[in-house]
Amino acid sequence: xxxxxxxxxxxxxLDLTFQTGDGPVHxxxxxxxxxxxxxxxxxxxxSGCGKTTFLRCIAxxxxxxxxxxxxxxxxxxxxxxxxxxxxxxxxxxLYPWRTIARNITLPLEIMGYAKAEQxxxxxxxxxxxxxxxxxxxxxWQLSGGMQQRASIARALAFDADILLMDEPFGALDExxxxxxxxxxxxxxxxxxxxICFVTHSIxxxxxxxxxxxxxxxxxGRISDVIESTLPxxxxxxxxxSPEFIEIAxxxxxxxxxxxxxxx
Amino acid sequence: MRNVSPVLMVVAVLLALWYLAxxxxxxxxxxxxxxxxxxxxxxxxxxxxRGAGHFGLxxxxxxxxxxxxxxxxxxxxxxxxxxxxxxxxVVGKKITSKRSLVYHGSITLSATLLGFxxxxxxxxxxxxxxxxSRVMDKSVMPWAIVSQTIPIIxxxxxxxxxxxxxxxxxxFPKAVISAYLSFxxxxxxxxxxxxxxxxxxxxLLKTYNASTAQGFWKLRLPASMPYLFASLKIAIAAAxxxxxxxxxxxxxxxxxxxxxTGSYYGQTIQIWSALFAAAILAASLVALISVIxxxxxxxxxxx
Numbered sequence: 399x400x401x402x403x404x405x406x407x408x409x410x411x412l413d414l415t416f417q418t419g420d421g422p423v424h425x426x427x428x429x430x431x432x433x434x435x436x437x438x439x440x441x442x443x444x445s446g447c448g449k450t451t452f453l454r455c456i457a458x459x460x461x462x463x464x465x466x467x468x469x470x471x472x473x474x475x476x477x478x479x480x481x482x483x484x485x486x487x488x489x490x491x492l493y494p495w496r497t498i499a500r501n502i503t504l505p506l507e508i509m510g511y512a513k514a515e516q517x518x519x520x521x522x523x524x525x526x527x528x529x530x531x532x533x534x535x536x537x538w539q540l541s542g543g544m545q546q547r548a549s550i551a552r553a554l555a556f557d558a559d560i561l562l563m564d565e566p567f568g569a570l571d572e573x574x575x576x577x578x579x580x581x582x583x584x585x586x587x588x589x590x591x592x593i594c595f596v597t598h599s600i601x602x603x604x605x606x607x608x609x610x611x612x613x614x615x616x617x618g619r620i621s622d623v624i625e626s627t628l629p630x631x632x633x634x635x636x637x638x639s640p641e642f643i644e645i646a647x648x649x650x651x652x653x654x655x656x657x658x659x660x661x
Numbered sequence: 662m663r664n665v666s667p668v669l670m671v672v673a674v675l676l677a678l679w680y681l682a683x684x685x686x687x688x689x690x691x692x693x694x695x696x697x698x699x700x701x702x703x704x705x706x707x708x709x710x711r712g713a714g715h716f717g718l719x720x721x722x723x724x725x726x727x728x729x730x731x732x733x734x735x736x737x738x739x740x741x742x743x744x745x746x747x748x749x750x751v752v753g754k755k756i757t758s759k760r761s762l763v764y765h766g767s768i769t770l771s772a773t774l775l776g777f778x779x780x781x782x783x784x785x786x787x788x789x790x791x792x793x794s795r796v797m798d799k800s801v802m803p804w805a806i807v808s809q810t811i812p813i814i815x816x817x818x819x820x821x822x823x824x825x826x827x828x829x830x831x832x833f834p835k836a837v838i839s840a841y842l843s844f845x846x847x848x849x850x851x852x853x854x855x856x857x858x859x860x861x862x863x864x865l866l867k868t869y870n871a872s873t874a875q876g877f878w879k880l881r882l883p884a885s886m887p888y889l890f891a892s893l894k895i896a897i898a899a900a901x902x903x904x905x906x907x908x909x910x911x912x913x914x915x916x917x918x919x920x921x922t923g924s925y926y927g928q929t930i931q932i933w934s935a936l937f938a939a940a941i942l943a944a945s946l947v948a949l950i951s952v953i954x955x956x957x958x959x960x961x962x963x964x
Contacts, residue, residue, distance in 0.1 A: 459864055478870055485868040487861045495883045495961040504879065508871045536962045 405432035406470060406560065406592050407456055413464030414451060424617035425451045426462070431611065431620060435559070438586055438593045440603035441611045442649060448618020449596045449611075453562050456594065457485055469560070481509060483560035484553025488568050490545040492537040492552075499524070499533030502552045509556055523551040526585055543574040547581070554589070561593045568598060579605055580634060587630070600653075604628075604646045605637060612652035622652035679740050686737035687729040688718045694732075695725055738930045746934040759914070762938045768915040770942060772832055772904035776839020777897050783840065784847025784896070785889075791848070792855040792881070793873065802852075809845050813838065813903065818910045831913060839903030843896040850892025854885025886961065890954035894947050901943045916942075 412429040415422045426448045433439050441449035454460040456469055458478035469477035477483065484505075492501045499520045506516045524530050527547040537545055546566055553561060567575045579602060586593055597603050603610050604626070612622040626645060628636060636642055692710065696702045703721040704710055710718065719726065730739040738746075750762030758764060787805070790797040817838050824834040858880050866876050908917030916939045923931035 457868055459867060478868060481870060483868070485865065487865065489861055491861050491865055493880070493883065495886075495963050497962070505869045508866070508869045508875050508879070 404434075404471075406435050406437075407431075407433040407468070407594070409452075409455075409465065409467045411465035412452075412455065412462050412467055414448070414455065414460060414462045426455070427617035427619045429465070429618075429620055431623070433592060433594065433609070435592055436590055437609055438607050439595065439609045439611060440607040441594065441596045441613060442598070442600065442603045443613030443618075443621075443653065444615055446618070447613040447615040449613050450564055451618060452613075453564055453594060453596050457483060457562055481556060482558055483562050484556070484558045486546075486550055486553050486561070486563040486566045488565045490537070490542075490549040492545055492548060494537055496536075497533065498529065498535050498537065498540070498548050501537070501548060502533075502555050505552060505556050511556075519555050523554045526554060526588070527551045528581065541574075543570055543578060546570065546578065550582075550585075554585075559591055561591045563593065563595045565596050565598065567602070575599075575602070576634060582606065583632060600646050600649050601637060604642060604649060605632060605634075610645070610649055612649055614653070614655070621655055622648070624648055624652070676740055679737075683735070683737055683739045684719050684726045684729040685715045687732055687735045688715055688722065688725065690736070691725050691729045691732060692718060692722055695722075695728060700724075734927050735929055738933050742930050743933045743937060746930045747937055750934055750938070762916075762919070762934065765914050765916050765919045765935070766938055766942055768913065769901070769904050769908065769917065769939065772835035772839055772907060772915070773897070773901045773942075773946070775832060775836035776903055777843050777900035779836060780840035780843030780900060781847050781893060781896055784844040784892075785851055787844070787848050788851030788855060789877070791852050793877075802848075805845055805848050808841070813842060813906050814909075816841070817906050821907070821910050830911075834911070835904050835907035835915075838907035839900040842903035843900035846892040846895040846899060847889070850888045850895075851885055854888025855881045857884050857888065883961065887958065887963065890950065890957070894950050894954075897946045897950060898943050901939065901946065905939060 408431075410430045412426055413424075414426040415424050429448075429452060441452065443449050451460060455462050455467060456474055458469075458474035467474055470480070470482050472480065472482070492498070493504070496504065499517075502520045502523060503516045506519060511519070520533060521530070524533055527550055529544060529547055529551060532540065532544065532548075537548070540548065550563075550566065567578050570578065582593075583606060595603075595606060608626050610622075610624040610626065611620055612624065613619065614621045624645060627641060628645070689710065692702045693707065696705075696707075702710075702725070704713065729735070730742070732738075735742070747762065750760065754761035754763075756763040756767075787797075787801055791801055792798075820838055820841070821830075821834045824830070824837065855877075862880060863876070866880060871879070904915070905917035905920070908915035909921050912918065916935045919935040920932050923929070923935060
């Protein structure tokens with residue numbers, strides 16, 4: 399267990415260049431960032447700024463070509479093998495041939511949890527994402543928002559302290575998204591997890607995060623890191639407060655600056 | 662009922678066309694036969710008739726039309742003749758009789774089923790190998806495609822002869838030919854099915870640090886089921902063709918054998934009835950797979 403002042407995720411001088419048919423693509427350049435236990439960190443920026451790539455590096459799904467990156471004091475690959483994080487993709491990606499409950503047991507089966515333990519955990523996480531009673535349904539019987547909640551439950555089912563979320567609500571409409579944002583904050587407060595959250599939406603980033611990382615493209619790099627001054631408990635109408643609007647402004651300025659040296 | 666009526670419509674149109682074709686196809690032989698029996702036909706001399714067109718003969722000898730439907734060895738048997746022969750062959754003969762279509766059908770069926778089992782099993786194994794091994798992907802697939810470009814009718818006698826010299830005869834060589842035709846659609850469909858999970862689904866398993874075997878049993882195999890059943894339907898029909906082709910060069914009975922002997926002795930009705938027996942058998946096998954497919958996919962929650 400890391401001490402509160404030691405970062406859970408730490409990157410410095412991180413570089414990643416993809417070799418493509420059209421020549422090398424510089425996806426990440428000199429990225430340095432510390433994420434502490436219990437942080438809610440949002441990554442925001444235009445397409446191609448490397449926010450998803452950075453998340454995938456943390457997950458050990460991409461290999462950086464330079465710099466250092468540690469997760470729980472391990473290499474990302476070792477952390478992946480130690481099942482240090484749960485990953486939520488943009489698409490819920492539930493198996494259509496499994497019920498919601500059996501979808502949530504999938505990681506538990508793979509990790510070899512006992513049968514009784516599996517069903518106890520399924521009950522608990524279904525409760526957490528407010529899907530209790532939907533375990534026996536098939537994915538197609540649920541709405542898009544409920545499917546995404548089920549996929550979050552699947553990522554919570556095993557004991558990972560880190561939750562990596564790649565635009566999980568990107569495909570949902572605004573009303574559902576507001577509701578899920580509220581639920582996600584409640585869930586974060588209850589579980590004390592460290593969350594890395596990739597998004598396109600400024601209000602979503604400001605509303606959710608304790609730390610907002612603004613990124614800019616070509617090459618993908620961090621252009622601003624904003625520590626949120628908002629209180630931990632956040633009702634939805636906090637978005638009308640001057641404080642909220644000020645942070646949103648700063649995010650927008652950061653995004654614009656990233657685009658300015660692009661032109 | 663809504664599904665049945667278009668099918669009946671097509672069948673009715675085909676039957677009508679068939680009946681229309683019968684007098685035209687059979688008119689020459691019928692007229693000659695009637696003339697020998699003492700009837701007045703137009704034109705009267707055989708030499709003139711030889712050069713005459715079929716349609717013209719029908720128009721000039723309308724009285725002969727009914728007789729064209731009841732010929733013993735017609736060029737084109739009428740549907741009811743084929744139907745009667747089919748009925749007689751299925752229920753009118755003891756199933757041990759060499760003239761029973763049930764007897765011949767069961768010989769073909771056993772070769773088909775054995776060949777299908779070998780072919781489908783082989784196809785699935787090859788597909789699993791191709792998906793998991795780059796070497797197999799590069800080496801097996803091209804040969805599988807080449808194998809299907811060789812005409813089976815040329816290959817079948819060789820397979821029979823080679824297996825005979827190895828002491829194998831009867832059912833097994835036919836099943837091998839049948840498997841040769843049926844493994845291919847299974848390989849193609851199963852490879853596509855096993856590769857159907859998208860990158861995000863494979864990444865998800867990677868985040869769980871799942872093994873290749875777990876990825877196969879929990880993701881790839883279930884995801885491939887709809888593809889597998891689609892190719893099994895093609896495979897069982899191909900297996901049947903293989904079994905029939907395999908029966909041509911050997912004297913062991915079977916629907917293929919029945920068609921061949923029919924053509925030796927000009928028994929067109931026998932050929933056609935064996936042909937229809939084969940078609941009905943193949944359709945039933947495909948329907949059987951459809952039923953299994955529906956049941957399986959329903960139990961998986963996929964339909």
